[in-house]
Amino acid sequence: xxxxxxxxxxxxxxxxxxxxxxxxxxxxxxxxxxxxxxxxxxxxxxxxxxxxxxxxxxxxxxxxxxxxxxxxxxxxxxxxxxxxxxxxxxxxxxxxxxxxxxxxxxxxxxxxxxxxxxxxxxxxxxxxxxxxxxxxxxxxxxxxxxxxxxxxxxxxxxxxxxxxxxxxxxxxxxxxxxxx
Numbered sequence: 001x002x003x004x005x006x007x008x009x010x011x012x013x014x015x016x017x018x019x020x021x022x023x024x025x026x027x028x029x030x031x032x033x034x035x036x037x038x039x040x041x042x043x044x045x046x047x048x049x050x051x052x053x054x055x056x057x058x059x060x061x062x063x064x065x066x067x068x069x070x071x072x073x074x075x076x077x078x079x080x081x082x083x084x085x086x087x088x089x090x091x092x093x094x095x096x097x098x099x100x101x102x103x104x105x106x107x108x109x110x111x112x113x114x115x116x117x118x119x120x121x122x123x124x125x126x127x128x129x130x131x132x133x134x135x136x137x138x139x140x141x142x143x144x145x146x147x148x149x150x151x152x153x154x155x156x157x158x159x160x161x162x163x164x165x166x167x168x169x170x171x172x173x174x175x176x177x178x179x180x
Contacts, residue, residue: 063089065120065150067141068132069097069105072155076130077109088112092120094133094141117141121148128178131155139164142179146171151178 062085066073069091080086091111093102099114106114120126121144129145131138131154139159145152146168159165172179
């Protein structure tokens with residue numbers, strides 16, 4: 001969506017080059033109104049009037065992979081279906097079942113496809129992995145996902161020992177990945 005003068009509903013306050021100004025054009029993210037907008041001289045319009053021609057970025061798409069097919073994974077998958085921009089890309093069994101064995105689960109949970117664990121971790125389209133495996137497998141699954149360059153959201157407990165947790169956080173930091 002490109003903001004134009006036709007999009008103007010009411011002035012919004014913004015901060016441009018360190019000055020608070022009132023602008024005739026709304027500065028919005030998809031689905032939200034922002035009351036402040038920061039822009040430096042190097043990266044954007046020279047005046048608030050030029051903001052009417054700034055492209056509003058589309059909602060980001062985040063592609064999710066899920067390790068585990070139990071009830072917790074199902075609950076999370078249902079919630080992901082309500083998150084704007086979240087795409088349920090792939091799910092795999094944490095216990096080693098092949099993709100064909102969990103294809104029906106993938107469909108019920110809203111994932112595009114069922115895959116093997118190794119395929120999920122290698123998939124370049126997956127941005128973040130939700131770990132919903134058995135507690136004793138969390139550390140291994142999180143470490144594998146981080147090493148594959150994925151962000152990780154893990155069901156509690158993250159690990160069974162503080163040493164494992166330290167290793168995971170060190171790995172996440174070294175790869176500039178989010179581990180939650």
